[in-house]
Amino acid sequence: MTPAQQSLVDEIRSRFGKRTVSTDARDIEPWLTDWRGRWTGKAGAIFQPSSTEEVAAIVTSATRLGVALVPQGGNTSMVGGATPPDDGSALILSLRRMNRIRLIDKAAMRVEAEAGAVLQNLHEAVAAQGLRFPLTLGAKGSATIGGLISTNAGGTQVLRFGPMRALVDGVEAVLPDGTIHDGLSGLKKDNRGYSIDQLLIGAEGTLGIVTAARLKLVPAIHSRAVAWLGLASPQAALDTLRALEAETDRIEGFEILPDESLQAVLSHIPGTRPPLQSHHPWHALVEATADGPGTDNPAELLARLLAPLVERGLVADASISASEAQAEAFWRIRDSLSEAERATFGPATQHDISVPVDAMPAFMVDAAAKVEQAFPGASATGFGHLGDGNIHFHVRAGLRGGTDWLQREGPAVTRLVHDLVTAAGGSISAEHGIGVMKKEELERLSPDRVRVLRAIKISLDPTAVMNPGKLV
């Protein structure tokens, strides 16, 4: 550790004791590598505060001493956002001990939780009160509220409820100068200039430390049904979604996948079965829900709305879950896609991208063709949240393979995909953030945006102690 880092550790240890800061390699080591094992950093200490006041003390001293901090929640970032730099120049600030659900206000349909609360625990706590926090994703057993806010996470229910930004009603945070920003008042209207809460959402820990949040809740799901659709093309999938949305507001999820991805799941994931007897080039999974016994039965709703679409030939075939177990089985196929793809197709560059929803079907087809033309032998395809205009676009090595393919051609492939996304008016990061992974690409493709982000960053964090090397 540098002398300044050592001073910070000593100061915090003498004020708050050993639990709040550790220099023991056994406590630090598990948090030095990102979830996918792509980046590994070094840190001489990990802070584990248990209150907002402790966070404020750590940040105040860190800024005074010029010690950089890497905020960390569940460490599930897909872009290396929570990994410390590899030169040991920053210390980790983990929020995991701050995991209390402070209050559930049933009347206001709000929950106030500390930043380190794990998403799944929050789901369970509000479900016990007959309520639901309607954001969910594959990492829910580890991802924390602070991390989800800082990445403006999306997930599978964005179609109806929006991403984290739409679900946060207020943020409590410690700003780089140690000030505590308290946005938890629950004010419905507040026009005192820029929204500091919104500035912190998606900031990836570069503007301050989120310590707690007030989140919106919705009624618990009374029942749900999931339909599996066989389709001719991504355009048919989008037309189907639009036709459903014209009739109901109860569609919560709409995920698209190509047949080769389905086949990869069926051959690699034990216990999965084909949802349809017939074969189709594309598939979609549709979820409809009901909040209470008075609302339409979701299976009947889907059957009624899909029947004319099958008759018209827009939907080639459909199967509607007859039980919760079958609904789960359909979702399991979707949730196993990444794992099955890796096992079947080997190395692939993966791109979390968005374009305007109506442009997505054409983009999926055109971009795949252009990438395959530029890299003969590789194959490209997309799957995911079509209804949000967000897919995970994968380019697989195919015939160009070899263990070093990702290093050899990955950057050039990614640049081409990002160029195509930018030309289509899209975003190179739909839901995972920028982190270290996309920083250079953001700068290359969106210099004007980066200039504004940097101006905000410098004005709030002039000594650059907050998550250096990430985002800007």
Ligand SMILES: Cc1cc2nc3c(=O)[nH]c(=O)nc-3n(C[C@H](O)[C@H](O)[C@H](O)COP(=O)(O)OP(=O)(O)OC[C@H]3O[C@@H](n4cnc5c(N)ncnc54)[C@H](O)[C@@H]3O)c2cc1C
């Ligand atoms: C299996 C899997 C599935 C996923 N699926 C999705 C998906 O469908 N949709 C989606 O949007 N994302 C998805 N993700 C990525 C998602 O962004 C992260 O899971 C989550 O948002 C990060 O939460 P975390 O607590 O793990 O944060 P971390 O990974 O620890 O941190 C993420 C970023 O936030 C910062 N940060 C963390 N806590 C704080 C805090 N309290 N204050 C300030 N900054 C903080 C970190 O510095 C870092 O920049 C998935 C990840 C995995 C591993």
